Amino acid sequence: MSTVNGLPAHVLLVHIVVVLVPLTALALVAAALWPRAARRLGVLLPVPAFVALVSVPLTTQAGEWLERHVAEDTLVRRHTELGDGLLPWALGLFVPATVVWWATRRGGPERATGEGGRRSAPPVRIVVGVLSVAVAAGAVVDVYRTGDSGAKAAWHDAYH
DSSP states (O other): OOEEETEHHHHHHHHHHHHHHHHHHHHHHHHHHHHHHHHGGGGTTEEEHHHHHHHHHHHHHOOOOOOTTTTOHHHHHHHHHHTTTTTHHHHHHHHHHHHHHHHHHHHHOOOOBBBGGOOOOOHHHHHHHHHHHHHHHHHHHHHHHHHHHHHHHHHTTTTT
16 A cells, blocks of 8 residues: 555554554553453453554555655654564564453453452463563554654654
């Protein structure tokens, strides 16, 4: 896909990535850390993660088309390099989002009761929670860095 209604497709598709990756990251952290949030989110956890995962290569491909149709520039090259690194982060959000959803859907093992009647999280939930926070933070930072570099590339000489 190269253009939509005369506009470069990248300019439109990038908004899907910029919105869905951070929202998916936030939902993943909430669901991984709070079982009630996971139950409430249900399928709204893996579906946006999947859409984000599919949107990243589409947006990257449209960006590569656009790169071939603009003047060569170091800022554009930097943005392209950063954009190429986003797919592993999108995959990194999709996999734990699917695992958390699946485990919640299946009911998962009941939490053991610790001292004082307080419930404690099973070790697997702790590992998934820590992993989810790390991947979510990395994905959001990468989207920010890529988007910032794209804005600089697009606007650096556009106004005075």
